[in-house]
Amino acid sequence: MTALLVLFVLVVVGGIGSAIAVNVVDRRPRPDEARYEIGRSFDRTDTALVSGGVARAIDVTVLELVDRGLVLAEDGKLTVSDEVDRLLDTPMDSPEYKPPYATDEGWILVSVRAKGRQGLDAVRRDVLKMRLRTRLRTLADRGFLVTPLRRQWGPAVVWAPTLAGMFFCSMGLITSYNPLEDSDAPAAITIFAWFPVTLLTAFIWSRRPGYHGPDPRTARGRDIVDLLRAELPDDAPQAQRVAVGGFAAMTDDALRRQVQGRADESRWSIMRRGRAGHYGVNAALAADSGMTSGDGGDGDGGGDGGGGD
Incomplete structure (x- = not known):
């Protein structure tokens, strides 16, 4: 059971860490790539x-x-x-x-x-x-x-494998549970963590430019x-x-x-x-032109007047 708990923690940390890493890397300016695309x-x-x-x-x-x-x-x-x-x-x-x-x-x-x-x-x-x-x-x-x-389903790149990893760890804890020797609290805690962890990884990933x-x-x-x-x-x-x-x-x-x-x-x-x-x-x-927010998501209110981009 201890090994499964450690694996569960690693899955959570890996999912959140991956979302943060993608966000950080994505925000680094790449003028060389931009110049290549312009010339192409x-x-x-x-x-x-x-x-x-x-x-x-x-x-x-x-x-x-x-x-x-x-x-x-x-x-x-x-x-x-x-x-x-x-x-x-x-x-x-x-x-x-x-x-x-x-x-x-x-x-x-x-x-x-x-x-x-x-x-x-x-x-x-x-x-x-x-x-x-x-x-x-x-x-x-x-x-x-x-x-x-892509706005709607792009975050699934990180939340889907994270949720799958948590699911298998939780199922492993449940199936290995011995009522005479172990408490079922660790398994219950991991199940309750599914939703907030999944939501957090999706939110962090979706903070990327364009999403x-x-x-x-x-x-x-x-x-x-x-x-x-x-x-x-x-x-x-x-x-x-x-x-x-x-x-x-x-x-x-x-x-x-x-x-x-x-x-x-x-x-x-x-x-x-x-x-x-x-x-x-x-x-x-x-x-x-097909660029409507399909997830009921973000707009900029009614103000289309004034200002540049």
Whole structure:
């Protein structure tokens, strides 16, 4: 029985210790890995998706279109240029259809023409997000974002084996119990420890970046954005500045007012399932792109306005 009690203690200590160790290691900056991932494949849209979600990716594309003269901005109202307006009505199989924009940009231009006079928020909500959703999944697969499913079941990596180890130790104590010589107190104590120990290991493990709160970025995802922000050149285009830090990072205040208007800042915000009324556009777009908190978990309240990420 003594050996089983010692083994039980080792299982508990190992489970809690593993959760703490993962947390500590995960929070160490890894600029070399971040630089490798950036060089491997990481464009401006990827940057925007990781740093601020779907709303920020749309903002970046709108700014790029404004810079190229395909979208016109005035006091927060967006319109397409005459050329774009004509091309959007031109059949795609027509020899006259030679658009100066990509397909993904075309979807945003369609929304700008339809909703742009209502402001940037209306465009964000209207844009088709199939491609952005696919890119979010790819970024999650590369370890930059935590999906709702991983948020819910990720802690099982540590609590499940810990619970299994405690279960077998407790069963061993029960089966080896001799009513004439031993007390059944050790076995009872170990059984009562199952729930608090399991809960504690899961809680500690879930404190990792990306697994709680409104921001689903992993430590690697944050390292990438931090590196891009630190190495942002002084003459960086305004769209690139928005990609790493939202509208708050822009240096052209006049352009920011013309494009952003009264729209909320683009930043990560994950709504709780069934409570959409308490959240703004950023949380709604996160849900529209599959980044809803599936465990009734973390959001950031109703405040989508102001601030960067």
